[in-house]
Amino acid sequence: MKPFLTFARWLHHMTLGLAFLALLLCLCGQAIVVLLRYGFSFGFPWLSDMASWSFAALAMLAIPVALATDGHVRIDIFRERQTGRLRIMTDYWATCLLLVPLACVIVATTWPQAVAAYAGSETSLQAGGLPGHWAIRLLPAIVFILAVVQAVARFAAPRNDE
Amino acid sequence: MAENLFFVLLLLPAVLVALLSGMNAFLAIGGVPVIVAMIAWLSGSFDIALFNAIPARLTGIMENPVLIAVPLFILMGSVVDRSGLAQQMIGAMTNAAAGSGRRLSLSILALSGILAATTGVVGATIVMLTAIALPGMLAAGITKSRAAGLLCASGTLGQIIPPSILLVLLSDQISNSWLESQRANGQFAADPVTASDLFAAAFLPGLLLILLYGLWIAFSFPNGTKNAHDGPKPSADNDGRNLGGKFLEVLLPPILLVIGVLGSILAGIATPTEAASVGAAGAIVLAAVQGNQSLAPTLYQAGLDTIRLTGAIFAIIIAASVLSLVFRGLEGDLLVYALLADIPGGAGMALASLMLVVFILGFFMEFVEIIYIVIPVAAPALFAAGVDPVWFAVLVAMNLQTSFLTPPFGLALFYFRTAAAQVPTLEIWRGAAPYIILQIAGLGLVWAFPEIATWLPGLL
Numbered sequence: 001m002k003p004f005l006t007f008a009r010w011l012h013h014m015t016l017g018l019a020f021l022a023l024l025l026c027l028c029g030q031a032i033v034v035l036l037r038y039g040f041s042f043g044f045p046w047l048s049d050m051a052s053w054s055f056a057a058l059a060m061l062a063i064p065v066a067l068a069t070d071g072h073v074r075i076d077i078f079r080e081r082q083t084g085r086l087r088i089m090t091d092y093w094a095t096c097l098l099l100v101p102l103a104c105v106i107v108a109t110t111w112p113q114a115v116a117a118y119a120g121s122e123t124s125l126q127a128g129g130l131p132g133h134w135a136i137r138l139l140p141a142i143v144f145i146l147a148v149v150q151a152v153a154r155f156a157a158p159r160n161d162e
Numbered sequence: 163m164a165e166n167l168f169f170v171l172l173l174l175p176a177v178l179v180a181l182l183s184g185m186n187a188f189l190a191i192g193g194v195p196v197i198v199a200m201i202a203w204l205s206g207s208f209d210i211a212l213f214n215a216i217p218a219r220l221t222g223i224m225e226n227p228v229l230i231a232v233p234l235f236i237l238m239g240s241v242v243d244r245s246g247l248a249q250q251m252i253g254a255m256t257n258a259a260a261g262s263g264r265r266l267s268l269s270i271l272a273l274s275g276i277l278a279a280t281t282g283v284v285g286a287t288i289v290m291l292t293a294i295a296l297p298g299m300l301a302a303g304i305t306k307s308r309a310a311g312l313l314c315a316s317g318t319l320g321q322i323i324p325p326s327i328l329l330v331l332l333s334d335q336i337s338n339s340w341l342e343s344q345r346a347n348g349q350f351a352a353d354p355v356t357a358s359d360l361f362a363a364a365f366l367p368g369l370l371l372i373l374l375y376g377l378w379i380a381f382s383f384p385n386g387t388k389n390a391h392d393g394p395k396p397s398a399d400n401d402g403r404n405l406g407g408k409f410l411e412v413l414l415p416p417i418l419l420v421i422g423v424l425g426s427i428l429a430g431i432a433t434p435t436e437a438a439s440v441g442a443a444g445a446i447v448l449a450a451v452q453g454n455q456s457l458a459p460t461l462y463q464a465g466l467d468t469i470r471l472t473g474a475i476f477a478i479i480i481a482a483s484v485l486s487l488v489f490r491g492l493e494g495d496l497l498v499y500a501l502l503a504d505i506p507g508g509a510g511m512a513l514a515s516l517m518l519v520v521f522i523l524g525f526f527m528e529f530v531e532i533i534y535i536v537i538p539v540a541a542p543a544l545f546a547a548g549v550d551p552v553w554f555a556v557l558v559a560m561n562l563q564t565s566f567l568t569p570p571f572g573l574a575l576f577y578f579r580t581a582a583a584q585v586p587t588l589e590i591w592r593g594a595a596p597y598i599i600l601q602i603a604g605l606g607l608v609w610a611f612p613e614i615a616t617w618l619p620g621l622l
Binding site (some may be wrong): 027051063065068093106108129139140 | 174180181183184185186187188189190192193194195196200213214216217220221223224225227229230234346431432435436438439442443457465466468469470472473474476477478480482484526530531578620
């Protein structure tokens with residue numbers, strides 16, 4: 001179990017780092033777009049693409065980060081009265097019965113389309129935009145695999161945060 | 163059809179039970195429909211090929227230019243909160259109005275209005291307001307329940323006063339439903355409903371609520387100073403002229419930031435996304451210049467808050483789009499159409515029933531879940547019956563804002579409880595009651611006079 005937990009931890013830090021980078025690029029990209037548009041009445045299509053694609057990366061990468069840090073919304077009317085053991089059981093069954101099938105459906109449907117986009121070298125819809133649009137289409141599949149890893153690590157790891 | 167009906171009727175209670183189990187809500191909302199769809203597929207009632215629509219829906223979420231505003235507004239609020247700026251603002255206000263209970267309460271209300279436009283995150287605002295303002299309020303002779311009610315209600319204003327994340331998400335769903343209902347009527351060139359429209363529409367209703375709260379305070383709160391000795395003593399650097407200078411120095415920059423962000427959206431100069439990026443960048447500059455925390459840890463904490471909250475919101479948005487896909491695949495939308503059409507009294511009664519459903523769901527669900535589950539299912543039918551989308555959106559937003567205050571599960575009440583352990587739960591509920599009535603009164607006024615919501619967007 002230990003090597004897996006170490007691996008999951010490492011993945012979490014990677015994901016968090018990339019999410020921070022995406023947040024930074026999204027904020028700076030969008031702010032510079034605004035500055036250029038209102039200050040100098042011009043803009044670069046690739047810059048708008050950068051803001052928009054880094055937002056996509058942020059929104060997606062944030063999902064496994066929230067899972068690893070227990071940041072997702074829960075309805076805790078009953079949960080707050082449950083024992084730690086019952087809470088872990090709930091998370092265990094939710095992961096096996098719900099997260100894994102959901103991740104399978106998302107991977108199975110988005111993967112072929114991402115591959116097709118890569119084969120067709122799909123680029124941005126705007127002229128002068130960024131290449132590599134397939135990477136955005138691949139994100140949900142990657143992120144849901146990461147989410148499964150983090151969910152498993154959550155109930156496999158000794159918990160000291162509850 | 164009979165079998166479809168069975169699965170639709172299975173789907174919603176199954177999601178509800180899974181939600182109440184306390185698991186991550188997005189798993190209940192997105193995972194349960196997948197399982198139900200699989201079972202329905204095995205029995206021949208669901209076309210599994212519909213799942214192929216998921217990638218397009220995901221791309222639609224990831225590349226939606228309006229949703230970029232969501233993490234940026236969260237970041238703006240988080241920076242104001244984590245840098246100590248919000249704390250300074252509340253501190254300056256409390257010092258300036260110390261002594262008179264009524265004046266202090268009114269100034270806390272005014273400050274909440276400003277904070278509402280910067281942070282818009284209910285939990286952070288209430289915890290902060292409570293920690294800083296509650297001792298002063300109690301010292302000025304305001305009862306615990308009155309203070310609790312005011313702080314909880316003020317903290318929810320961020321949901322209705324633009325720019326608010328609730329309104330951004332609502333506009334996303336309202337505009338989809340609106341265009342869909344117009345296409346169904348053969349209108350292919352209908353005007354879209356934008357986030358800017360909703361910001362403009364919610365502005366006056368937000369002020370109306372502040373006005374109602376203010377009248378309540380003015381007429382029901384005592385004005386006496388209980389015993390000045392118990393009050394927070396003005397600290398040495400806050401005497402006389404210095405106080406006025408510090409007051410402006412602390413409050414003016416955030417107010418200017420809010421006016422810039424909100425004004426540029428309402429004036430139609432900037433889109434909410436553009437304004438959000440300027441707002442977030444401006445908040446970081448303010449934090450660097452005026453914050454009382456060192457900048458690097460502040461930015462790290464604010465960034466982490468933003469990422470976690472963004473993950474929580476987008477997980478639910480994605481899950482809800484899976485739910486609505488399955489719901490439609492099972493023809494549940496036709497069922498809702500039929501139900502809404504069968505309600506006697508036409509569109510008005512259908513709208514009233516929907517508002518009641520949202521109000522009840524608000525007792526135990528978060529606004530993101532309600533917006534993404536209820537609006538796509540119910541709104542097209544209402545729009546087809548002639549309900550104005552902007553007016554409808556404001557009614558829903560006020561309704562959702564009220565749900566933060568309703569016991570036993572109103573989130574604002576929980577947040578207050580975590581920040582003020584010394585106030586018993588029953589006192590908090592008693593204090594919140596008048597504001598729930600004021601909210602319903604405000605909702606009634608917007609219902610009776612739709613112009614309160616539709617006048618400003620029409621003007622701009």
